[in-house]
Amino acid sequence: xxxxxxxxxxxxxxxxxxxxxxxxxxxxxxxxxxxxxxxxxxxxxxxxxxxxxxxxxxxxxxxxxxxxxxxxxxxxxxxxxxxxxxxxxxxxxxxxxxxxxxxxxxxxxxxxxxxxxxxxxxxxxxxxxxxxxxxxxxxxxxxxxxxxxxxxxxxxxxxxxxxxxxxxxxxxxxxxxxxxxxxxxxxxxxxxxxxxxxxxxxxxxxxxxxxxxxxxxxxxxx
Amino acid sequence: xxxxxxxxxxxxxxxxxxxxxxxxxxxxxxxxxxxxxxxxxxxxxxxxxxxxxxxxxxxxxxxxxxxxxxxxxxxxxxxxxxxxxxxxxxxxxxxxxxxxxxxxxxxxxxxxxxxxxxxxxxxxxxxxxxxxxxxxxxxxxxxxxxxxxxxxxxxxxxxxxxxxxxxxxxxxxxxxxxxxxxxxxxxxxxxxxxxxxxxxxxxxxxxxxxxxxxxxxxxxxx
DNA sequence: CTTAATGGTATACAGACGTATACTTTGCTG
DNA sequence: CAGCAAAGTATACGTCTGTATACCATTAAG
Numbered sequence: 001x002x003x004x005x006x007x008x009x010x011x012x013x014x015x016x017x018x019x020x021x022x023x024x025x026x027x028x029x030x031x032x033x034x035x036x037x038x039x040x041x042x043x044x045x046x047x048x049x050x051x052x053x054x055x056x057x058x059x060x061x062x063x064x065x066x067x068x069x070x071x072x073x074x075x076x077x078x079x080x081x082x083x084x085x086x087x088x089x090x091x092x093x094x095x096x097x098x099x100x101x102x103x104x105x106x107x108x109x110x111x112x113x114x115x116x117x118x119x120x121x122x123x124x125x126x127x128x129x130x131x132x133x134x135x136x137x138x139x140x141x142x143x144x145x146x147x148x149x150x151x152x153x154x155x156x157x158x159x160x161x162x163x164x165x166x167x168x169x170x171x172x173x174x175x176x177x178x179x180x181x182x183x184x185x186x187x188x189x190x191x192x193x194x195x196x197x198x199x200x201x202x203x204x205x206x207x208x209x210x211x212x213x214x215x216x217x218x219x220x221x222x
Numbered sequence: 223x224x225x226x227x228x229x230x231x232x233x234x235x236x237x238x239x240x241x242x243x244x245x246x247x248x249x250x251x252x253x254x255x256x257x258x259x260x261x262x263x264x265x266x267x268x269x270x271x272x273x274x275x276x277x278x279x280x281x282x283x284x285x286x287x288x289x290x291x292x293x294x295x296x297x298x299x300x301x302x303x304x305x306x307x308x309x310x311x312x313x314x315x316x317x318x319x320x321x322x323x324x325x326x327x328x329x330x331x332x333x334x335x336x337x338x339x340x341x342x343x344x345x346x347x348x349x350x351x352x353x354x355x356x357x358x359x360x361x362x363x364x365x366x367x368x369x370x371x372x373x374x375x376x377x378x379x380x381x382x383x384x385x386x387x388x389x390x391x392x393x394x395x396x397x398x399x400x401x402x403x404x405x406x407x408x409x410x411x412x413x414x415x416x417x418x419x420x421x422x423x424x425x426x427x428x429x430x431x432x433x434x435x436x437x438x439x440x441x442x443x444x
Numbered sequence: 445c446t447t448a449a450t451g452g453t454a455t456a457c458a459g460a461c462g463t464a465t466a467c468t469t470t471g472c473t474g
Numbered sequence: 475c476a477g478c479a480a481a482g483t484a485t486a487c488g489t490c491t492g493t494a495t496a497c498c499a500t501t502a503a504g
Contacts, residue, residue, distance in 0.1 A: 016481065032343040036258035040461060049483050051463075056481090116341045119396070121254040160411060161418075164390065171389070174341070189382060192426070196383075197415070200422025204414070238451065262491060271453050273493080278451090 017056040019046040024067055029109035033120050034064040064125050068117065071110045072132040075103055083139060089147045093194055096140065097169055101187065104173035111173050118170075133170070137162035150198055152206035161201055165194050239278040241268040246289055251331035255342050256286040286347050290339065293332045294354040297325055305361060311369045315416055318362065319391055323409065326395035333395050340392075355392070359384035372420055374428035383423055387416050 014022070023045035028034045037060060043050040057063040078099055087095050104111040118129045141162040144150050150158060172190045176183055236244070245267035250256045259282060265272040279285040300321055309317050326333040340351045363384040366372050372380060394412045398405055 030343075032258050033255050036254050038461065039463080050461090051484090052482055054463080116343075119338045119341060121252075121338075161415075164415060167393070168386065168390075192423075193383075193386060193419070196422035196426055197419050198422065199425050200418035200420065201414075203421050203425060204418055260491065261493085272491090273454090274452055276493080 016046070016048055016052050019048060020053060020056060020063065021067055021070060022046070024063055025109045025113055028067075028113045028116075034067060034113065034117060034125070035060045035120075035122050061122055061124060064117070064122060065128060067110075067113065068125055068128045068132075071107075071114050072128070074107065074110070075100070076132070076136065078103065079136060079139065083143060086143075086147075089149060092143060092147060092149070094191055097187065097190055097194075100169050101173060101176055101183075104177055108177050111170075111177065115170050115174055118167075133163060133166050137166045140166065144198075150202060152202055153198075157201065157205065161197060165197065168193060238268070238270055238274050241270060242275060242278060242285065243289055243292060244268070246285055247331045247335055250289075250335045250338075256289060256335065256339060256347065257282045257342075257344050283344055283346060286339070286344060287350060289335065290347055290350045290354075293329075293336050294350070296329065296332070297322070297336075298354070298358065300325065301358060301361065305365060308365070308369075311371060314365060314369060314371070316413055319409065319412060319416075322391050323395055323398055323405075326399055330399050333392075333399065337392050337396055340389075355385060355388050356381075359388045362388065366420075372424060374424055375420075379423065379427065383419060387419065390415060 020042055023042050024034060024037060027037055027041065027045055039053045039060070040050045042063075043053055046052075053063075057066065079096070082095060082099055086092075114129060117125050118133075120126060137159060141155070141158040144162075145155075145158060153161070169190055172186055176186050179186070242264055245264050246256060246259060249259055249263065249267055261275045261282070262272045264285075265275055268274075275285075279288065301318070304317060304321055308314075336351060339347050340355075342348060359381060363377070363380040366384075367377075367380060375383070391412055394408055398408050401408070
């Protein structure tokens with residue numbers, strides 16, 4: 001049947017399944033990890049009978065995976081859109097970070113749970129999130145490669161760096177959400193981090209002595 | 223009274239309190255977050271009566287804090303020792319990272335739980351771990367400043383970078399534990415990350431044009 | 445040696461939980 | 475409209491949990 005509204009479409013009444021996913025997000029965000037939630041607790045929060053849970057999910061791990069998959073879709077979709085409307089070299093990174101921060105602002109619970117479960121207890125969930133991060137990082141690496149922003153760096157290094165960057169950005173969103181008054185500062189900080197990381201990597205990879213000289217030069221300065 | 227052995231002294235029989243802390247670490251490492259554990263579950267794992275828990279802790283948050291405090295002590299102690307026997311400029315960073323990795327190897331459960339709870343549901347626990355990271359990062363920043371490894375970087379930037387580095391190292395320990403055959407690779411990777419980050423930060427801070435030139439130069443190269 | 449506190453145990457109970465079974469409602473499809 | 479599968483509900487039961495109360499064991503102090 002797949003009745004009512006199983007997808008995230010707004011404007012139509014949400015299905016029981018969607019209500020449960022929302023309830024899981026809300027509860028997990030404010031109290032504890034996804035698999036630590038209770039079936040009854042979820043039903044209560046969603047305004048449904050406890051047993052309704054089993055009409056849609058086999059167990060909590062199943063629901064957790066569904067939550068993560070929804071999160072992955074909702075985050076990657078706008079990222080892919082941004083990718084297609086390729087921006088200029090200078091703005092590429094900033095725009096991407098801003099997009100992630102914007103997503104976090106619109107889906108604070110989802111972002112919080114996502115980062116949390118990255119180090120959570122369920123291997124399946126962890127792996128799914130890592131996979132999402134790998135994909136996003138891969139896209140980022142490709143874009144930077146195409147735009148020739150990272151000359152001298154081989155693909156493997158690029159991927160490693162991109163993954164670190166994505167993880168760092170995700171973590172930053174938590175600070176971003178928690179300290180609304182410091183948002184500009186946090187955005188600036190994370191962009192500086194990314195720039196420093198790539199500039200440093202390029203310097204070390206293409207010409208190690210140059211980097212050493214940079215340090216010595218700076219030492220002599222004032 | 224403080225009888226038997228409440229501290230982590232080996233060679234003497236562990237007190238009930240210590241048994242409970244160990245049990246919490248073991249259970250949280252393999253299954254779920256600290257506050258999601260059960261009082262009875264803990265007693266069972268520790269081989270104690272359920273009620274014994276209340277002789278030492280008021281609730282699970284109390285026990286969680288005790289776990290984190292023990293972890294902080296056990297990690298910072300060897301770090302401080304290393305700091306006192308100041309190493310050479312070149313080896314400073316590598317030695318520190320190796321020390322953290324070695325700690326992780328000796329206390330895998332503690333490390334896992336520590337990283338997990340960094341993004342966990344309990345604000346008190348999170349803050350305690352952040353505080354520990356801030357302290358370690360502060361030490362690292364001081365050391366690098368004393369050794370003049372980061373010329374041109376102001377204290378604020380140094381702290382920010384050091385915190386990012388420490389968090390990154392902590393995360394790496396999880397991969398380090400999970401993939402024993404890739405340990406050398408992971409160590410190399412994290413050291414390269416640290417070098418790149420600081421070299422890049424110095425380049426951008428002391429002489430932005432130099433960094434731009436670096437990129438242009440690398441572009442022309444081969 | 446008494447005493448009092450501390451650490452550990454035994455028993456008990458009310459409530460929450462997961463889930464099985466059976467029933468009703470909803471909405472599509474022929 | 476009939477029929478049927480999916481979605482949601484009601485009730486029920488056994489298990490587990492948190493914790494209260496009361497009872498030993500050990501030890502340090504008077």
